[in-house]
Amino acid sequence: MSFRRLIVVPVAALSVSLLFAGCAKSGGSDTTPSAKTIKIAFITEKTGAASFYGAQGTAGVQYAVKVINDAGGINGSKIDLTVYDDATNAGQAASLATQIASSDTAALIFGVIGSEAQAVAPIAQKAGLGTVFYESSAPGLTDVGNAIYKITEPGSNFFPQVFDVAQKKYNPKTISIVYSADNPSAVAEIDPTKKIVADHGMQMVDTIPIRSTDTDLSTVAAKVTKANPDMTMVLPSSSATVSSLIKSMRQLGYKGNFIGGTGLIGGALKAAGSDADGTLYPASFVASDKLPWQSGVQFSQGYQQANSTAPNAFNAEAYDAVQFIVEAIKAAGGSSRADVLKGLAQAADKGFTGAMGQVTFKNRQAATSGVVIEWRGGAEILAGTSS
Amino acid sequence: MGQYTVNALALGGVYALFTLGLSLCWGVLNILNLAQGALFMAGALTAYEIANAASLPFVGALVAGVVASAVLAGAFELLVFRALRRRARNVHEAELAILISTIALAAAVVAVGLVRTGGLATAYPEDFFRVTPHHVAGVVFTDVQVLIAVCAVLMTVGVVMFVKWTNTGRAIRAVAHDRPTAALMGIDADRLSLGVVSFSAGLAGLAGVLYGARLGFVDAAMGDSLLFKAFVVIVLAGVGSVGWAFVGAVALALIETFVTAYASANVENLVVFGIIMLFLAVRPQGIAGRRVQRV
Numbered sequence: 001m002s003f004r005r006l007i008v009v010p011v012a013a014l015s016v017s018l019l020f021a022g023c024a025k026s027g028g029s030d031t032t033p034s035a036k037t038i039k040i041a042f043i044t045e046k047t048g049a050a051s052f053y054g055a056q057g058t059a060g061v062q063y064a065v066k067v068i069n070d071a072g073g074i075n076g077s078k079i080d081l082t083v084y085d086d087a088t089n090a091g092q093a094a095s096l097a098t099q100i101a102s103s104d105t106a107a108l109i110f111g112v113i114g115s116e117a118q119a120v121a122p123i124a125q126k127a128g129l130g131t132v133f134y135e136s137s138a139p140g141l142t143d144v145g146n147a148i149y150k151i152t153e154p155g156s157n158f159f160p161q162v163f164d165v166a167q168k169k170y171n172p173k174t175i176s177i178v179y180s181a182d183n184p185s186a187v188a189e190i191d192p193t194k195k196i197v198a199d200h201g202m203q204m205v206d207t208i209p210i211r212s213t214d215t216d217l218s219t220v221a222a223k224v225t226k227a228n229p230d231m232t233m234v235l236p237s238s239s240a241t242v243s244s245l246i247k248s249m250r251q252l253g254y255k256g257n258f259i260g261g262t263g264l265i266g267g268a269l270k271a272a273g274s275d276a277d278g279t280l281y282p283a284s285f286v287a288s289d290k291l292p293w294q295s296g297v298q299f300s301q302g303y304q305q306a307n308s309t310a311p312n313a314f315n316a317e318a319y320d321a322v323q324f325i326v327e328a329i330k331a332a333g334g335s336s337r338a339d340v341l342k343g344l345a346q347a348a349d350k351g352f353t354g355a356m357g358q359v360t361f362k363n364r365q366a367a368t369s370g371v372v373i374e375w376r377g378g379a380e381i382l383a384g385t386s387s
Numbered sequence: 388m389g390q391y392t393v394n395a396l397a398l399g400g401v402y403a404l405f406t407l408g409l410s411l412c413w414g415v416l417n418i419l420n421l422a423q424g425a426l427f428m429a430g431a432l433t434a435y436e437i438a439n440a441a442s443l444p445f446v447g448a449l450v451a452g453v454v455a456s457a458v459l460a461g462a463f464e465l466l467v468f469r470a471l472r473r474r475a476r477n478v479h480e481a482e483l484a485i486l487i488s489t490i491a492l493a494a495a496v497v498a499v500g501l502v503r504t505g506g507l508a509t510a511y512p513e514d515f516f517r518v519t520p521h522h523v524a525g526v527v528f529t530d531v532q533v534l535i536a537v538c539a540v541l542m543t544v545g546v547v548m549f550v551k552w553t554n555t556g557r558a559i560r561a562v563a564h565d566r567p568t569a570a571l572m573g574i575d576a577d578r579l580s581l582g583v584v585s586f587s588a589g590l591a592g593l594a595g596v597l598y599g600a601r602l603g604f605v606d607a608a609m610g611d612s613l614l615f616k617a618f619v620v621i622v623l624a625g626v627g628s629v630g631w632a633f634v635g636a637v638a639l640a641l642i643e644t645f646v647t648a649y650a651s652a653n654v655e656n657l658v659v660f661g662i663i664m665l666f667l668a669v670r671p672q673g674i675a676g677r678r679v680q681r682v
Contacts, residue, residue: 047498049501208651208652214612223648240609244602244604271606
């Protein structure tokens with residue numbers, strides 16, 4: 001094969017892939033230049049396997065920027081937001097972070113995949129670029145340094161609330177856990193969950209690993225259904241995995257209830273249809289007039305008015321990531337990178353009120369109230385809060 | 388035990404339909420089509436789009452899915468594979484170039500799938516295919532599982548008979564054996580390649596629609612893991628051995644199912660690859676392949 005052809009064919013293949021990644025950068029890029037602006041960058045998965053989450057975060061960040069700019073900006077300066085697409089690829093995320101680090105961007109927001117967050121954090125830290133991560137369930141992320149903040153509380157912190165609600169609603173005595181063994185976040189949640197199960201006086205029947213690439217889960221479904229626990233906890237990596245498992249179990253006649261982790265937020269159960277009705281899972285936010293914090297209700301109403309759709313937890317977390325940076329710039333009284341870093345520390349010490357309610361920080365990791373969501377009739381319903 | 392066997396036979400049917408096309412393309416045309424998983428998804432996605440837009444019954448959406456995958460691969464054969472084959476200086480150069488181009492095709496098709504589904508598993512309309520569970524002697528099976536198994540058997544028998552006993556089948560085997568000489572004998576190798584590539588993709592599309600109906604949804608990544616399984620089946624059966632590919636597919640599904648059921652999904656790959664390594668050591672040409680000695 002000639003050298004030219006050896007080069008041309010792979011380049012053509014790569015071009016097709018990059019075409020889809022690049023489109024989102026140009027098409028999805030949302031810049032609002034102004035004479036006096038504060039540049040904020042947002043890296044997310046607008047294309048690729050996690051594009052669903054990227055779209056949710058983008059809507060939340062864009063809504064926050066619109067609200068702030070419409071209200072006159074931060075101390076008179078408008079936010080100039082640029083959305084970058086990492087195409088659900090850690091290498092691309094690192095490359096974008098390097099590009100942003102060498103620009104005059106004041107602050108960075110990142111969501112949602114943990115492995116990509118791990119690639120971005122050291123670059124942002126080295127550049128002294130204040131960065132707010134949402135979701136990004138990578139262990140030790142905030143340990144990277146003083147520029148790294150995480151606005152989403154780990155979902156497993158809310159599991160006791162989910163079990164409280166489940167106990168009241170379904171009174172289960174036995175439980176099986178099905179988890180993605182190739183997802184470090186799901187694996188890390190097993191041992192704490194076993195303790196919560198014991199604390200609630202329930203008996204663990206089985207913990208069954210699955211792979212996140214598998215969509216035929218009929219054998220696992222048969223295994224769980226045969227053991228017939230009162231409740232099954234699903235900690236999957238994809239909506240396809242969880243939908244396949246739930247549907248297969250229902251076909252086999254399983255009558256018990258399901259609970260899950262934050263992987264079920266935002267419509268992951270849609271494909272399971274009515275088979276998933278009654279499933280309980282934790283989140284940092286749900287759109288509801290019954291939320292115990294007024295800031296969440298106001299966010300929900302405003303977002304719905306602007307976007308003609310109710311917000312979910314991803315929208316709220318991304319919105320609060322922007323709010324946190326705004327609080328930081330206000331606290332520091334300036335928007336240079338040094339100001340943002342100083343301001344983030346001050347704002348974290350003070351805490352702030354956002355869509356997720358009162359947000360406080362410990363070691364740059366946020367703590368929020370959290371809610372328990374019930375999936376019913378294709379929608380998320382508030383089933384419980386910490387209060 | 389009975390339940391696991393039923394699950395394995397249905398899963399083996401999906402593996403068989405998927406592998407049949409890949410094996411045909413690889414064994415007969417020397418085209419290793421790495422877009423087979425994407426074409427599988429394209430069939431399921433087309434059925435979803437048709438079922439939503441035109442409210443076609445299941446059979447109509449099934450045909451649309453099969454045709455869409457076949458046309459997509461056929462267009463690629465006409466526009467890309469053929470050009471690469473002509474420009475290549477030798478057979479190996481052509482095969483490598485075609486292999487790489489199928490990666491591009493797969494990336495493009497999956498990207499379209501992600502855009503259309505928004506990156507989430509997306510349910511078929513309620514009335515697309517009502518999956519009805521049947522209970523017999525303590526075993527639950529669904530009508531779509533039966534349909535998958537029946538289709539896999541019929542397609543395998545049909546393809547084996549076609550390739551062995553028809554003039555076109557003989558011509559296909561001649562092209563596989565020696566393309567330039569087959570052309571000298573008056574065989575239109577380009578036309579046959581187009582037919583085989585399209586038919587193979589159609590089989591992937593058929594498997595995709597049936598598997599989508601089995602799951603009740605379409606997912607952009609649903610074909611990804613199947614490509615890997617298909618390679619395992621082909622190693623077991625021998626490249627180009629269509630009949631034995633069916634046996635390999637069912638064997639793989641049975642092994643996977645029983646390892647998951649009685650051990651754990653964590654050790655499934657360990658067992659499957661252990662068998663493959665053993666097989667490669669003892670019989671590298673597969674069950675049906677003939678031993679070739681380097682001289």
